[in-house]
Amino acid sequence: MAYPYQVTTLDQYNTAYKKSVDDPEAFWGDIASNFLWRKRWDKVLDWNFTEPNIKWFLNGKLNITENCLDRHLGSLGNKPAIIWEPNDPEEHHRVLTYRELHNKVLQFGNVLKNNGVKKGDRVCIYMGMVPELAVAVLACARIGAIHSVVFGGFSAQSIADRLQDAQAEFVITCDGAYRGNKEIPLKGVIDDALIQCKFVKKVIVLTRTRTPVSMIKGRDVWWEDEIKKVETQGNPYCEAEEMDAEDPLFILYTSGSTGKPKGVVHSTAGYMVYTAYSFVNVFQYQPGDIHFCTADIGWITGHSYIVYGPLAAGATTMIYEGIPTFPDAGRFWSIVDKYKVNILYTAPTAIRSLMGFGLGPVQNHDLSSLKVLGTVGEPINEEAWHWYDEHIGKKKCPIVDTWWQTETGGVLISNLAGVTPSKPSFATLPLPGVQPILVDEKGQEVKGNGVSGNLCIKFPWPSILRTTYGDHERCRQNYFATYDSLYFTGDGCLRDENGNYRITGRVDDVLNVSGHRIGTAEVENAINMHAGVVESAIVGFPHEIKGQGIYAYVIYDGSHGDEELARKDIMQTVSRIIGPIAKPDKIQFVSGLPKTRSGKIMRRILRKIAEGEMDNLGDTSTLLDPGVVNEIKGGKI
Known part of the structure; x- marks a missing residue:
């Protein structure tokens, strides 16, 4: 068995689960002892959920990058750590061995230090899916800076909000990014965000697309120039900063039921131990396997199961720059074929989208290397589960349907591949340690x-x-x-x-669109900023590709005579304020919204209308104006 903490039979799962509940401190202490510590902890756990105050591995000292990189150099130094597949299949791919990745992280750690970044500083990272994104994340962790990665699809306003909240004085970005047939001007978006964030001291810019960019003297520097400076200094070693187990590792912003995104903070040691443990067990990773998680590192899935979990386990992890349908709908399958991928971890949205192209794109590719399939972000419906099982896994690959959240850091409920039973559309059983x-x-x-x-x-x-x-x-x-x-x-x-x-x-006012949580209040606030909008309400409705779509009911003052143009203007407003990911799928103009006499919008009624359940709206007599419901029903899109 490759990992002392790997559960490989149902009996072992039952034993591990029982121990994790009966004596959690002994259970997690045993697992944590498989990692590299500068100083062992004094106590495994101290907690209450009232304040809340939760501490794991109290007074333990470590650096997560020594666990993800340094400790593997002896045995895995020449093994691939990261395989990078570019957006354009004609462009050459890159492979970074553990030794090469280690060197790049040390180099960039020194770049950060040369530019004034210190332990505890917050660094915002806004990049495309290139290997340097992983290097930037790990270099921050190396020197004890707290990284805050922002997904490359967010708008300037969304970035400004996050920069202000974290008071991040340092930004790492690219000139631009490739996504399918689009070029995204990342540096230009950062420049727009920084108009509101004068406190930012340095912006480090990686060259990727050669998009023309504005470089401000004293603030903006090129990644490549900064690396050269480090090399001329004789490439000094970058010491790993000693971190306390509870020191923050990163902030990741997530949408909640109120408008303002909240910065979820994860600690160093507990996050490391759990992501490695869950990675090895859920996917039943074996040394030498190639693990392909298709998420973006801007989301928690990419943090935990592209970067930290796999690297802490000494795995080979893939980073793919593009989208599932570029240059055609066979791209995922051609990547699996090209690199002989063993584990494929993707979103139900992607599977449903690819199902729509039929079996043609699948049939030209050899998928026999696959051993485990996984899904993440939302529950997978049975039809998509069976398609994935039959046509991608050829009925020989267990499918792990993983449930977890940004806040949980790692998978909490899932079958363990081939070890515990699976059931279509069920996440099944909790991992050991999860109650x-x-x-x-x-x-x-x-x-x-x-x-x-x-x-x-x-x-x-x-x-x-x-x-x-x-x-x-x-x-x-x-x-x-x-x-x-x-x-x-x-x-x-x-x-x-x-x-x-x-x-x-x-069960709250949060939608799950394509596996990404979007708060209704955040989208409503963005729509309400459009000049012609009086008020709006957002609900989710079933969407055959995304799982949930965004349905907007908008009271509009009619100042724009053309309704179709007004819809496009509202979409553009949401895109500029949040990002294209939050654009409504449907916008229905209404003269009023169903409200109680105290002014509360009855979203339950709006949700049922959006779902097409017109005859099951419950009691509407208590509404301020019951007549508005019939009007909304009549105008449903």
Whole structure:
């Protein structure tokens, strides 16, 4: 067995799970002892969910990059750490061995130090999916700076909001990025964001697309020039900063039910231990396997299962710059064929989208190297599960349907590939160390099997979020105040007669669009900023590709006579304020919204209309103006 903590049989899973509940400190202490520590911890766990205050591996000292890189150099130095496939299949791919990646991280760590970055500083990273993105992330961790990666599809306003919240004085970006047939002007977007963020001291710019950019003297420097400076200094070693187990590793912003994105903070040691443990067990990783997670590093999936989890386990991880359908719908399958990929981890949205192209794009490629398939971001529907199983896995690859969140840091509920049973559309069983509980609206536990309720977790796991940056009260309110002494996930859940869990969707004002959480308030705020909009309400509706689409009900003053043009203007406003990912799929203009007499919008009614359930709207007599409901029904798009 490659990893002492790898569970390879159902009996081992049952034993590990029992130990993790009966004696969590001994369980996680054993697993943590497989990693490299500068100083061992004094105590494994100290916690309460009331404040909340959660500490793992108290007073332990380490650096995560020594665990992801240095300790592998002896045995894996010449093995591939990262394989990079560019957007354009004609461009040459790149392979970085563990030794090469280590050298690049040391070099760039020194670049950061030369540019004034110190331990505890926040560094915003806004880059395309190039190997240097992983290098930048690891170099921050090397010197103890806190990275905050922002997905390359976000707008200047979204970046400015995040920079201001984290007070990040340093930015790493590219001149531009390739995504399919598009070029995204990343540096230009950063320049627009920085108009509001005069506190930013340095912007380091990597050359990728050769897009013309404006470089401001004293603030903006080229990545390549800075590397040359380090090389002329005789390429000095970059010492790994000693970090406390609980020092923050990164901030990642996620959308919540209120308008302002919240910066989820993950700690160093607990996050490392849990991502490595979950990676090895969920995917049943074996040394030499090639792991291809198709997510963007701008999301938590990329942090945990492209960068930190695989590298901490000494794995070979793939980074793909492009999209699933470029230059054609066979791109994923050609990548699997080209590199003999063993593990493919992607989103149900991508699978449903590729199903729409039929089997032609699949048939020309050899997929026999695949051993494990995985899905992430949202529950996978049965039809997509069977298509994935039959046509991609050829009915010989277990499918892991992983449930987790930005806040959880790693997978919490999933079958372990080929070890524990799978069930289409079910995440199935919790990983060892994870203690789920279903509760009703009052917070009473819903016991037994064949039941449903709101999904909570009653005991901490090592990679649970520690706080929301700069606002601990918001963390408490969002996750720990709804139900006493429980972490509330915001998801509804069903537990079948065998104890398998199935996530049934959000129970708060958050949508899950293409596996990405988008808060209704955030989109409504963006729509309401359009000059002609009086008020708006957003709900989700079933979308055959994205899982959930965004349906907007908008009260519009009619100043723009052309409704179609007004729709496009509103979409453009949302794109500029949040990013294209949050654009509504449907916009219905209405004269009013269904409100209670106290002024609360009854989204339940709007949601049912958007879903086409016209005859099941419940009691509308208590509304301020019941007549508005019939008008909205009549105008449904």
